[in-house]
Amino acid sequence: MKEIAIVGFKQSDSVSDAGAVNEVEMIMPVLSSVFQQVGINNAQDVGFVCSGSCDYLQGAAFAFVAGVDALGAVPPIKESHVEMDAAWALYESILKIRMGHAESALIYGFGKSSPGELPIVMSQQLDPYYLAPLWVDSISLAALQARLMLDQGLITERDMAEVVSRSRRNAMNNPHAQLAGDVAPDDVLAEEMYLSPLRKADICPVSDGASAMIIATVDKAKEWGVPYAIISGIDHRIETHNLGMRDLTDSVSTRTAAKRAGMDAGKVEVAELYAPFSHQEIILSRALGLGDETRINPSGGVLAGNLMMASGLSRIGEVFNRIVSGEVQRGIAHATSGPCLQHNLVTVLEKA
Amino acid sequence: MANLAAVVGIGQTKYMTKRLDVSIAGLVREAAVNALQDADLTWDDIDAVILGKAPDMFEGVIMPEAYLTDALGCNGKPMLRVHTAGSVGGSTALVAASHVQSGMFKRVLTVAFEKQSESNAMWALSNPQPFSTHLNAGAGGYFAPIIREYMRRSNAPYNVGIKVAVKDRLHGARNPLAHLQKPDITMQEVEDSFMLWDPIRFLEACPSSDGACAMIIANEELADKSAKKPAWIRGVAMRSEPTMFAGRDEVNPQAGRDCAADVYKQAGITDPRKDLDCAEVYVPFSWYEPMWLENLGFAPEGEGWKLTMEGATSLDEGGDIPWNCSGGVLSSNAIGASGMIRFAEAARQVRGDAGAHQVEGAKLALGHAYGGGAQFFAMWVVGSEKP
Numbered sequence: 001m002k003e004i005a006i007v008g009f010k011q012s013d014s015v016s017d018a019g020a021v022n023e024v025e026m027i028m029p030v031l032s033s034v035f036q037q038v039g040i041n042n043a044q045d046v047g048f049v050c051s052g053s054c055d056y057l058q059g060a061a062f063a064f065v066a067g068v069d070a071l072g073a074v075p076p077i078k079e080s081h082v083e084m085d086a087a088w089a090l091y092e093s094i095l096k097i098r099m100g101h102a103e104s105a106l107i108y109g110f111g112k113s114s115p116g117e118l119p120i121v122m123s124q125q126l127d128p129y130y131l132a133p134l135w136v137d138s139i140s141l142a143a144l145q146a147r148l149m150l151d152q153g154l155i156t157e158r159d160m161a162e163v164v165s166r167s168r169r170n171a172m173n174n175p176h177a178q179l180a181g182d183v184a185p186d187d188v189l190a191e192e193m194y195l196s197p198l199r200k201a202d203i204c205p206v207s208d209g210a211s212a213m214i215i216a217t218v219d220k221a222k223e224w225g226v227p228y229a230i231i232s233g234i235d236h237r238i239e240t241h242n243l244g245m246r247d248l249t250d251s252v253s254t255r256t257a258a259k260r261a262g263m264d265a266g267k268v269e270v271a272e273l274y275a276p277f278s279h280q281e282i283i284l285s286r287a288l289g290l291g292d293e294t295r296i297n298p299s300g301g302v303l304a305g306n307l308m309m310a311s312g313l314s315r316i317g318e319v320f321n322r323i324v325s326g327e328v329q330r331g332i333a334h335a336t337s338g339p340c341l342q343h344n345l346v347t348v349l350e351k352a
Numbered sequence: 353m354a355n356l357a358a359v360v361g362i363g364q365t366k367y368m369t370k371r372l373d374v375s376i377a378g379l380v381r382e383a384a385v386n387a388l389q390d391a392d393l394t395w396d397d398i399d400a401v402i403l404g405k406a407p408d409m410f411e412g413v414i415m416p417e418a419y420l421t422d423a424l425g426c427n428g429k430p431m432l433r434v435h436t437a438g439s440v441g442g443s444t445a446l447v448a449a450s451h452v453q454s455g456m457f458k459r460v461l462t463v464a465f466e467k468q469s470e471s472n473a474m475w476a477l478s479n480p481q482p483f484s485t486h487l488n489a490g491a492g493g494y495f496a497p498i499i500r501e502y503m504r505r506s507n508a509p510y511n512v513g514i515k516v517a518v519k520d521r522l523h524g525a526r527n528p529l530a531h532l533q534k535p536d537i538t539m540q541e542v543e544d545s546f547m548l549w550d551p552i553r554f555l556e557a558c559p560s561s562d563g564a565c566a567m568i569i570a571n572e573e574l575a576d577k578s579a580k581k582p583a584w585i586r587g588v589a590m591r592s593e594p595t596m597f598a599g600r601d602e603v604n605p606q607a608g609r610d611c612a613a614d615v616y617k618q619a620g621i622t623d624p625r626k627d628l629d630c631a632e633v634y635v636p637f638s639w640y641e642p643m644w645l646e647n648l649g650f651a652p653e654g655e656g657w658k659l660t661m662e663g664a665t666s667l668d669e670g671g672d673i674p675w676n677c678s679g680g681v682l683s684s685n686a687i688g689a690s691g692m693i694r695f696a697e698a699a700r701q702v703r704g705d706a707g708a709h710q711v712e713g714a715k716l717a718l719g720h721a722y723g724g725g726a727q728f729f730a731m732w733v734v735g736s737e738k739p
């Protein structure tokens with residue numbers, strides 16, 4: 001099967017309120033950056049384009065249509081869109097390259113979450129007949145999940161605080177982070193409860209921003225003459241939507257996806273996990289069996305800034321950055337979708 | 353070179369204004385189960401599910417694939433959700449096909465749906481946006497001036513759209529799944545129907561439907577031993593262009609012409625009118641038949657309406673290139689599913705399984721979908737013979 005290389009990645013700053021910047025203006029700088037990294041001009045120079053976004057963040061049907069304005073799609077281009085995190089747009093792009101209909105692809109994701117009330121908006125992702133009418137917001141569902149873990153003795157509040165502390169400290173080295181600082185676990189525990197058992201620090205912030213990536217066949221990457229990392233495996237799995245029917249303290253689909261993506265074939269030096277809540281990072285790292293040899297979320301993860309519809313792609317980009325900088329040889333990235341980690345994608349990246 | 357792939361199962365629901373007897377999950381499951389039965393397969397035979405629908409606001413459910421995974425037997429499998437505006441049913445089929453054509457999957461299920469009765473599409477399309485001009489017109493209001501421009505350019509007689517409206521409803525009367533059943537429709541009746549968006553009359557517009565369409569796409573090895581005759585995928589193409597740019601031809605968009613040229617090249621088609629046996633083309637407003645006849649190369653520019661008026665696209669008049677034998681979008685419009693229905697109906701024709709709207713001996717058929725401001729295009733060519 002055709003090997004796929006990542007050749008460029010850029011994430012915008014994660015900001016709490018992008019103000020009057022519209023979606024196209026949010027996308028343009030990250031696109032320009034990846035075009036520049038690869039040495040190409042615009043979307044005309046790649047074989048396929050795929051994006052991820054969510055209409056409900058913008059509050060309008062067809063949020064992605066305006067995105068096409070950022071591409072320079074005259075003459076027309078081969079382009080598609082997923083109403084999912086852009087990590088799944090990457091997945092679709094890989095299919096396109098493997099079937100031989102493109103040699104390269106541009107992928108981007110964007111979300112401007114600040115204008116709405118994100119946790120309540122996301123309640124409308126639930127079963128429309130039995131759950132959505134209750135307006136159960138995404139934070140409340142995560143709180144129930146954390147409570148299950150605490151009650152079963154699987155974690156302590158200090159474990160959660162340690163995740164937050166590590167995220168804040170790691171984020172000090174991430175210029176795009178929204179929340180960073182020398183925060184100790186005790187500082188987190190000293191915070192008041194927000195939605196028991198979650199403190200505000202256990203919850204990712206609401207953020208605006210975008211990210212973009214370019215992938216290509218290895219031949220094309222060599223032709224472009226830019227540093228690249230190899231995607232040696234990618235897989236994703238979804239689980240039941242009925243929260244009462246799955247073990248919320250585990251993530252079976254993450255484990256399955258990692259296995260099928262070939263995570264176990266080598267050492268995992270770094271793992272970027274899409275964990276919007278502190279306890280979910282623990283669920284994910286345990287599901288993946290990650291040990292001391294793995295650095296988890298050196299970027300600070302999404303607790304440091306959560307670009308809806310782009311965070312999953314950004315996790316992959318973060319690992320790519322560390323591989324091409326020579327810091328690590330092999331790592332994994334995870335993306336999630338749906339309430340309480342319902343749908344999970346795992347990508348394995350390796351040094352070329 | 354892409355791996356070979358073929359449609360080995362097709363399932364649809366009956367299209368109607370309101371499916372009050374089923375939930376959204378019940379609707380998609382009905383189409384999926386019909387496809388599994390058609391293919392003589394079970395849920396365990398499916399490796400992944402690819403779901404498509406138009407904007408989430410049409411039902412008011414954000415990313416409904418999360419909720420629909422249980423109904424679609426997808427738990428523990430990959431689920432992908434495609435959204436490319438009105439072309440989505442077609443692009444979803446193409447993304448599903450790419451799962452198999454990439455060699456990464458053996459057999460996948462793809463489903464597209466819309467349950468318009470759950471919400472209000474006109475409202476969903478008319479939300480004011482802070483940085484844009486407010487267009488409170490719906491789809492018909494958007495396309496009416498473009499149709500008017502086509503009429504001006506081509507000097508087509510005023511009743512071409514009326515003819516298409518009658519022809520597609522007579523086709524629909526042969527298809528028990530079609531939403532509108534009007535076997536006695538006349539040109540006069542269409543002409544007398546009230547003007548909605550001048551020049552589009554009420555009966556020249558598509559209905560608003562609930563419905564779902566599903567297909568099972570398999571690799572060569574599995575298609576070779578499929579229960580019923582497979583429809584081999586001979587070409588796949590997508591193109592997009594921006595909604596507005598200086599010099600854009602909205603009547604005859606470049607993206608549509610490029611997309612057609614790409615898919616024809618893959619399928620070895622040089623003269624679409626001659627080489628294809630029939631086509632299922634996204635015609636939500638009557639005049640889009642002559643417009644797309646030209647855009648897709650079935651007629652020279654300015655002459656598409658002549659094919660329509662000669663009856664070339666009519667099954668009932670024995671036309672040489674019947675378009676929309678199923679009744680088309682003018683007879684059933686479950687928006688997100690409409691593109692996939694075109695793709696599936698093209699496949700039904702080459703499988704020889706189209707019932708009373710079968711084109712006798714059809715061997716090669718085009719499935720077409722478009723969306724947005726006629727800027728997103730998805731097409732495939734399917735054939736009865738393995739390429």
